[in-house]
Amino acid sequence: MALKNDGTVVAWGADGSGQSTVPSGLTGITAIAAGSSHTVALKNDGTVVAWGETYSGLATVPAGLHGVKAIDAGDTYTMAVIKDGTLVAWGAWGIYPFFSSPLPIYESAVPGTVSYDPAGRTATSTPTAPLEDGAYQVRVNTGAATPTGDHPGVDTQWKFYVGAGPPLKPGDVNYDTIVNVFDALLTLQYVVGLLHPADEATFKTVGDVAPLENGKPKGDTVVNVFDALAILRHSVGLDPW
């Protein structure tokens, strides 16, 4: 599988579960990950698309998942790291079953708790420390600790990587690293209520460019028609920033 510069995905090879059949029209992808029978992609609006094996829920993205900054996939799991540091995992828990909730994380780079929704086959890890960019490992265990500290139950181990993601650029509200007339148009659509970004906080972070100070975006925590106008002026070369 490969991620192209234009945000599209190409895949080849084994396709027994449809894991190499990229959904048609898939664009705006910023990251990809592959298990053995499913594939997952992160979109530039912070939502996740998955395809391939659905029997055990590997390619079934939890409803409403948004604000995602990193993804990973393995043989039996798919996971997403939310911008607030929460880790959501789903997949073939029948192989590595969870029996109760919440479960303690007993070995982790990130202290926290895990809760499990059996109906959705979804586990959510809530860290109690901030996730910095880097690689992390979480091990959860269904057995009680013995006095010697052993955990005789079944381990589930997640490894994931939190990356910086594509750089945010003032005015680039569709996160394609270019500020052009489309960004101005999208901002205007947002101002008049026609656009409802899945990750509104990030949208406002990049969309709030006006007023300018000394010719540079300063912002006033409000995204309104002045921001759309400032982005338009910048995109046609009137305000170079």
Ligand SMILES: [Ca+2]
């Ligand atoms: Ca843009």
Ligand SMILES: [Ca+2]
């Ligand atoms: Ca503003």
